Structure formats: C-alpha cells, structure tokens
Amino acid sequence: MRKVNIMMINYLRGWVSDMVRRINKGRIKELSSLISKYDSSILYYILTQSIISGAAYFFSTYMVALIVDKLFDKVPSRDIVKTVLFMVIIDALFAIIMMILNRIINKKQFYLKHKYQQSKTQAVFNIAYEDVETSQFEDLRNQVRFSDDNMGTFNALIGNFTSLFDSIIMSVFAIAALCVLIAQVIISGDSKLVFLLPPFILVIVITTITLKITRIVQRKVQYKLPSLYDEMTTGNRLAMYIANRVVYNYGMGKDIRIYDSADMINEELTDMHGRMRRNFKQVALITGLPHATSAVSTGIVSGVVYALVAIMAYLKYISLGNVLFYVNTVQRLISNVTSLSFTIGEFAVLESRLTHSMKLLSMPIVEQDYSDSDVSAQIADNAPLIEFRHVSFQYSESDKLILDDISLTIMAGEKIAIVGKNGAGKTTAIKLLCKLYKPDSGKIYVRGRDIWTIPDSEYREIVSAIFQDFKLFSFSIGENLALADEYDSERAEQALLQSGFSNRLGSLDKGLDTVLYHDYDANAIECSGGEAQKIAIARCLYSNSPIMILDEPSSALDAISEAEIYENFNKYSLDKTAIYISHRLSACRFCDRILVIDDGRIVQEGAHEHLLEQKDSLYSEMWQAQSKLYL
Numbered sequence: 001m002r003k004v005n006i007m008m009i010n011y012l013r014g015w016v017s018d019m020v021r022r023i024n025k026g027r028i029k030e031l032s033s034l035i036s037k038y039d040s041s042i043l044y045y046i047l048t049q050s051i052i053s054g055a056a057y058f059f060s061t062y063m064v065a066l067i068v069d070k071l072f073d074k075v076p077s078r079d080i081v082k083t084v085l086f087m088v089i090i091d092a093l094f095a096i097i098m099m100i101l102n103r104i105i106n107k108k109q110f111y112l113k114h115k116y117q118q119s120k121t122q123a124v125f126n127i128a129y130e131d132v133e134t135s136q137f138e139d140l141r142n143q144v145r146f147s148d149d150n151m152g153t154f155n156a157l158i159g160n161f162t163s164l165f166d167s168i169i170m171s172v173f174a175i176a177a178l179c180v181l182i183a184q185v186i187i188s189g190d191s192k193l194v195f196l197l198p199p200f201i202l203v204i205v206i207t208t209i210t211l212k213i214t215r216i217v218q219r220k221v222q223y224k225l226p227s228l229y230d231e232m233t234t235g236n237r238l239a240m241y242i243a244n245r246v247v248y249n250y251g252m253g254k255d256i257r258i259y260d261s262a263d264m265i266n267e268e269l270t271d272m273h274g275r276m277r278r279n280f281k282q283v284a285l286i287t288g289l290p291h292a293t294s295a296v297s298t299g300i301v302s303g304v305v306y307a308l309v310a311i312m313a314y315l316k317y318i319s320l321g322n323v324l325f326y327v328n329t330v331q332r333l334i335s336n337v338t339s340l341s342f343t344i345g346e347f348a349v350l351e352s353r354l355t356h357s358m359k360l361l362s363m364p365i366v367e368q369d370y371s372d373s374d375v376s377a378q379i380a381d382n383a384p385l386i387e388f389r390h391v392s393f394q395y396s397e398s399d400k401l402i403l404d405d406i407s408l409t410i411m412a413g414e415k416i417a418i419v420g421k422n423g424a425g426k427t428t429a430i431k432l433l434c435k436l437y438k439p440d441s442g443k444i445y446v447r448g449r450d451i452w453t454i455p456d457s458e459y460r461e462i463v464s465a466i467f468q469d470f471k472l473f474s475f476s477i478g479e480n481l482a483l484a485d486e487y488d489s490e491r492a493e494q495a496l497l498q499s500g501f502s503n504r505l506g507s508l509d510k511g512l513d514t515v516l517y518h519d520y521d522a523n524a525i526e527c528s529g530g531e532a533q534k535i536a537i538a539r540c541l542y543s544n545s546p547i548m549i550l551d552e553p554s555s556a557l558d559a560i561s562e563a564e565i566y567e568n569f570n571k572y573s574l575d576k577t578a579i580y581i582s583h584r585l586s587a588c589r590f591c592d593r594i595l596v597i598d599d600g601r602i603v604q605e606g607a608h609e610h611l612l613e614q615k616d617s618l619y620s621e622m623w624q625a626q627s628k629l630y631l
Contacts, residue, residue, distance in 0.1 A: 027347055028164075031157060034358075038115040042108045043161060049101040050165035054173045056094035061328050063087040065321035072319075109158060116154050120144065123361050129436040131363070134397055143356040153353040160346050167340035174333035181326060384409035384445075385577055386433065386547065391442035393428060402428045404600040405442070410577060412546075415570055417580045417588035419622070420597035426581050427467070429597070430551050433579075434465050446547070465549035470536045472527070474519040477505070478512035480535060481542040487512070492542055498572040499538040500565060504531060537565065541572060548573055551581045566590070585623050594619070 032043060063083065070080050124132065124141075131137055148154060386409065393403045403425045410416055418426045431437045433444060435451055444451050446462060454462075472480050478487045481495060492512055496505050508514045508525065515524040516535075527535065540548050550569065566580060570590055580588055588594055589608045596604035596611070596619050604611055604619050611619040 027351055028344070031347060031351060031354075032161065034354075035112070035158065035161070038119070039108055039112045042105065042112060042158075045101060045105050045108065046158075046162050047165045047169075049098065049105060050162070050169040052094060052097050052101065053166065054169040056091065056098070057170070057332075058173045058177065058329075059094070060087065060091060061325055063090075065319075065325035067321070068324060069319045069321035072321075109155075112158070113155060117149075120357060120360060123363060127363050128438065129431070130395065130438070134395075136397075140356055140360060144360055147353045147355075148357045151353060153350055153357075157350050157354070160343055160350060163339065163343045163346075167336040167343055170332055170336040171340065174329050174336065177326070177329045178333065385412040385414075385447065386410040387445040388429075389443050389445065391429075391432065391439045391444060393432060393437060393440050401600050403432070403439075406600070406602060407442075408595065408602060408605075410579070412577055413575065414593065415578045415580070415591045417582065417591040417594045418597060419582065419585060419588060419594060419619070421618075421622075424597045425600045426597055427551055430465065430467075430549055430579065430581065434463055434549070435459060462545055463547045463549065464540050464543040464545040465551060466536045466540045468552040470533075472516055472532055472535060474515065474517045474521070474524065476510075476513050476515050477508075477535060480516060481539045483539070487542075491544075492538075495538040495541040496535070498541050498568060499534040500568065501531065501534040501538060534565070537569065541569070545576070547577045547579070549579045549581075552583065585619070585626055 035043060063086075067080060067083055067087070070083065127137070388406050388408045391403055391406045392401055394401045406425075406429065418429065420426050428437065432439060433451075435456065438452065446454070446459075451459060477496075478489065478492050479485065481487060481492045489512055493502070493505070496502050505511060510523075515521040516527060518524050518526065537550070540550070548569075550566070566582075566588070567590060570578065580591060582588055585594075585608075592607070593605060594608060594611055595602055596617075598618055604614065604617055611617065612623060614620060
C-alpha cells in the first residue's frame with residue numbers, strides 16, 4: 001500500500017514539475033514582456049483574478065459537499081442554514097471582488113490594445129521613408145494587417161494568458177485538495193485501498209497518452225501554421241486590394257461600369273476565396289485535432305474517476321459529499337492540465353502570428369545627431385542657403401545610382417527649376433532635401449548645417465513641399481491647409497486666394513469648414529483634379545516656409561493653367577526660395593536658373609534663354625519637342 005501512495009505522490013509531483021518546466025520558456029517571457037511594455041500591471045490583475053476565481057470554485061464545491069454530508073447525517077436544520085448562509089455570503093464577496101477585477105481588467109485591456117496599435121502606427125512613422133516605399137515593407141505591412149490585426153492576435157494573446165493563469169491556479173488548488181486526500185490515505189494505511197491501484201494507473205496512462213499526443217500534434221501545428229498563414233496573407237492581400245482599392249473605392253466606379261469589369265473582379269474574388277477556404281480547412285483540421293483527442297480522453301478519464309471515487313465510497317473511506325468534491329477535483333485537475341498543455345502550445349501559434357508585428361516594432365529608425373541644431377542661425381549674404389556636396393543615392397532594391405555625385409548651390413530667394421526626363425532623379429533629389437531619404441554618400445546643407453543634424457520638428461518649418469502624388473485628407477479645407485485641428489482662417493483664405501481656389505471657396509456654404517470627399521461626411525464635396533492641386537499649393541503657401549518646393553503638383557492642369565499657377569506662386573513667394581520641378585519647360589521660363597538632370601547628373605545649368613542657345617543639348621531637344629505640341 002505504501003508503494004501505491006508513493007506512486008500517487010510522485011505522479012502529482014511530476015505533473016507540477018512538468019508544468020513548471022514547460023512554462024519557464026523564453027517564448028512566454030517574451031510575450032509577457034510585450035504586454036508589460038504597454039501595461040506593467042495588467043498581468044498581475046489577471047493572475048489575481050485567476051486566484052480569486054479558483055478559490056471561489058473550490059470553496060463552493062467544498063461547501064456543497066459539506067451541506068450534502070450534513071443532510072445525510074441529519075444535522076439540525078439550524079446548522080445547515082448557517083452553513084448555507086455562510087456559503088452565500090462568501091460567494092457574494094467573491095462575486096463582488098471578481099466584478100471589480102473584471103472592470104479594472106477590461107478598462108486596462110481597452111487602453112492596452114490602443115497603445116499597442118498606436119505603437120505599430122508610430123513604428124511606421126519612425127521608419128526611414130526609403131524603406132517604407134519598398135515591396136518588402138508592403139509585404140510586411142499586409143502580413144501584419146492579416147496575421148495580427150484581422151485575426152485579433154494581440155487580443156487572443158491576452159486571453160491566452162488568462163487561460164494560462166486559470167489552468168495553473170485551478171491545477172494547484174486541485175493538487176492541494178488531492179494531497180490532503182492522499183495524506184489521509186497514507187495515515188490510514190488501510191490495505192483495502194489496494195483496489196484503487198488499477199483505476200489510478202488507468203487515469204495515469206490515459207492522461208499521459210493524451211498529453212503526449214497533444215504535444216506531438218502541437219509541434220506539427222507550430223511547424224505547419226507559419227507557411228499556411230503566409231499563403232493566407234498573400235490571398236488576403238489580393239482580397240484587401242480588391243475591396244479597399246476597387247470595390248469600396250467610389251473613384252473606381254466609373255471605370256468598372258464603363259469597361260464592364262465586374263465579372264473579372266468577381267472571378268478574382270471567387271478564385272481567391274477558393275484558395276483561402278482550402279487554407280482555412282487545413283488550419284481548422286490541424287488546430288482542432290488536439291482538442292478532439294482531449295475531448296475523447298477526458299470522457300474516458302471521467303468515467304474512470306467516477307469508478308475510482310465510487311470504490312472509495314463503497315469502502316466507506318469517503319462520504320457522499322466527498323464523492324462529489326473529489327470527482328470534481330480530479331476532473332478539474334485533468335481538464336486544466338490538458339488545457340495548460342493546449343495553452344502553452346497556443347503561445348507558439350500566437351508568437352508565429354505576431355512575428356511580423358514584432359519585426360515591424362523592432363525595425364531600426366533613422367538615427368540623427370542633433371548636436372549642431374541651431375536652425376535659426378543667420379548666414380552671410382554671399383553664402384548659399386542650400387548646398388549639395390557630392391551627393392549620391394540609390395534605392396535598396398536597385399543596383400543603379402539614381403543620383404551620382406551631385407553638387408549644387410542655391411542662394412536665398414532664388415527661384416530654381418529642375419527639369420529632365422522621367423527617371424532622371426529630379427524627385428529623388430527633392431526627397432533627399434526633404435529628409436525623406438538619406439544620402440548614401442555626400443551631405444546636404446541648409447544654412448550651413450547638415451540637415452541630418454537638424455531636428456525634424458524644426459526642419460519642417462524651413463522646408464515645405466508639394467509632390468505630384470500629393471494627398472488631401474477627408475478633413476475640412478482649413479484642416480487640410482494647416483494639417484491641424486486649429487488654423488488661422490485669414491491666413492488660410494489668403495493662401496487659397498493666391499492658389500486660385502477663392503472662387504470655389506466663395507461658393508461653399510461652410511467655407512473653410514467644408515469637408516473634402518465623401519468618406520465619412522455626407523455633406524462633403526468632391527474636388528476635381530485641378531481644384532485639389534490648388535488646395536495642395538495653398539497648403540504650401542500657408543506653411544510660409546522659407547524654402548518651398550513644387551514637384552509637378554499641377555500635372556492635371558493644362559499648360560496655360562500650370563504656367564499661370566507657377567507665375568502666381570512666384571509672385572506670392574518673392575521673399576522665399578522656390579524650387580520647381582516640371583515636365584513642361586514653358587512653366588519654368590521665369591526662374592532664375594534651370595538645372596537639367598540626366599541619368600543622375602546635372603548636365604546643364606543656366607537661365608532659359610542661355611540653355612536654348614546650347615544647340616543639340618538635352619534642354620534644347622526637350623524644348624523643341626514640347627513646342628510642337630502647342631503650335
């Protein structure tokens with residue numbers, strides 16, 4: 001009999017050791033650190049909730065068993081009523097504590113999710129712009145959107161920690177209760193309890209086999225799921241493109257209807273859904289198998305446990321109330337140990353789904369040295385405001401230099417045009433000046449200082465730009481100019497007057513408070529391409545920066561309208577340094593200098609008339625080609 005007792009104790013101790021061994025993995029520590037990064041106390045509240053929940057369950061189970069025993073022992077009604085009242089009062093206290101903890105945890109969880117999403121958004125803003133433009137980053141962003149955002153992975157992670165704590169605490173309470181029973185068996189030394197050996201061994205065998213099968217299946221799940229999620233991400237990326245950029249984008253409505261492309265779109269969606277459905281079936285199969293195995297084994301174990309406890313009751317070793325208590329206790333222990341195995345395995349699945357988000361959050365940000373950041377410093381009259389010194393740049397996905405050893409100077413108040421063929425490097429040079437890209441070699445100076453030593457918040461007050469692919473937001477016109485909730489109305493109206501939008505503004509009932517585009521406001525207005533470009537130009541004028549850049553923002557306008565906008569912009573920025581980029585050379589005739597870029601190098605420089613005198617030059621060739629279009 002002593003060997004049986006020792007075996008029971010050793011097996012329970014082995015369960016505890018196995019749980020501790022499996023829990024002490026770097027994966028769980030890393031994921032708990034991720035949560036603690038945004039809220040250092042929520043896991044402690046969840047753990048406290050699990051302790052209270054476990055204590056409440058076992059207290060209620062024990063009290064019910066006690067009441068049953070008192071009923072069968074024909075204890076006076078007064079004692080039974082007192083016991084019931086005591087149980088109700090304590091249960092009520094547990095319920096109140098749980099309610100308070102739930103409210104705290106729910107509130108913390110709400111802000112936790114918000115902080116986590118905010119950190120991912122901020123991570124995107126902190127990444128170098130040249131990295132954001134790559135196809136690899138676009139893949140990463142879509143993987144994050146699908147495997148984390150769409151599947152609610154971070155929320156599931158919090159729920160998994162709740163399951164982890166619940167399983168551990170419930171198992172600890174169950175083991176403590178069983179240890180009391182085993183201690184009583186050891187003390188009694190009753191030889192009849194040898195009949196407990198067969199069912200006890202059966203429980204051990206079934207539970208051990210279940211855990212082994214669960215671990216094997218979970219290892220396969222951990223190996224298979226990442227590739228399945230990658231396949232699903234690819235399909236989901238197409239689905240999201242079709243939904244967001246095509247079906248739900250009212251701007252595409254005209255093309256869809258004119259070219260009757262609805263069938264093609266539906267066929268693409270049907271094909272994609274078929275591939276996704278196959279992937280989902282595989283995911284459901286491999287993730288559901290451990291649960292199915294557990295359900296079957298738990299049912300068998302439950303029957304064995306009832307037989308085990310029935311034998312003890314038959315031998316009159318335990319009371320009827322204890323039958324209920326220990327049956328529930330053993331079932332709880334087995335179900336929670338099995339659940340614990342699932343939960344630990346689920347951490348591997350969640351970690352796999354969070355891999356892309358973790359990669360996003362750990363991407364390096366652009367490092368800057370602000371040791372020399374006096375942007376308000378004055379420069380000598382004969383010193384250049386802007387200077388490129390041997391600047392070269394190439395994209396990470398390309399083996400060709402986009403800019404090759406560019407050197408140039410721009411004086412304060414100068415009006416400069418940069419022209420050249422498509423892909424020559426014009427916009428790249430401007431993005432370097434705007435600190436969107438960092439040179440691979442060479443440096444760019446503004447007011448005699450390396451721009452990468454100037455804090456972004458201050459540099460944005462020096463340089464403003466409008467690009468060809470500029471974006472307006474579905475906010476009010478005034479907010480689009482100031483890019484802030486509050487704006488100077490008089491200054492905004494003046495900027496819109498200078499950009500040529502004042503007539504349309506005067507026809508709007510809400511004026512500057514008019515919202516653009518119908519994304520969320522039914523009373524919003526739609527802008528034509530030309531109107532949108534005028535608002536974008538007004539945004540640049542509103543900024544009142546000493547350096548203003550126009551990178552073909554008027555490409556949707558005809559040549560005459562573009563020339564008019566450029567001349568008006570030139571008139572209203574007399575005290576500013578302005579840089580223009582345009583394919584239409586006629587719009588740049590008023591500039592002080594024109595820089596001609598070809599294949600990443602400055603090949604010509606001078607005023608319009610001077611450049612035309614250079615026969616057989618690139619500028620002369622471009623001028624002659626464009627002149628024919630307007631004859």
